[in-house]
Amino acid sequence: MPDKLDDELRIALMRIARRVRQQRHDDTLSDSQLSVLYVLTHHGGSTLAALAEHERVTPPSMNRTVNCLVEEGLITRSSSPDDGRKVLIEVTDAGTELVNKTRQRRAEWFAAELSGLDTAEYAALHAAIPVLLKLANS
Numbered sequence: 001m002p003d004k005l006d007d008e009l010r011i012a013l014m015r016i017a018r019r020v021r022q023q024r025h026d027d028t029l030s031d032s033q034l035s036v037l038y039v040l041t042h043h044g045g046s047t048l049a050a051l052a053e054h055e056r057v058t059p060p061s062m063n064r065t066v067n068c069l070v071e072e073g074l075i076t077r078s079s080s081p082d083d084g085r086k087v088l089i090e091v092t093d094a095g096t097e098l099v100n101k102t103r104q105r106r107a108e109w110f111a112a113e114l115s116g117l118d119t120a121e122y123a124a125l126h127a128a129i130p131v132l133l134k135l136a137n138s
Contacts, residue, residue, distance in 0.1 A: 075090060
């Protein structure tokens, strides 16, 4: 049975994640679509299967997400230069711009929130970073 710390920490992290997700440049994209754009921007071109595995969804679900992003002009599909049978999915300039603007908006929001902390709160949060990263990467 979780104790009070478990509940409070879990709820706080969920609320922070929700607040960060709300800071986006384009409100019409789903979290899944934006996540795919982030992956492609960060890791480069990918196959549908690799994207599905990375996002932990089924290939048909990823195909629907990719189709929407292609229709919006945010990603492209092309034959892989290594293997013409494979389809390579890549982010377009418009997709990269959307990701960059969303990152900037989120960074500005987070910086503003952090600036409201006093010195002790900021130090406590800074000290917690290694533990939070350990939990995030587990």
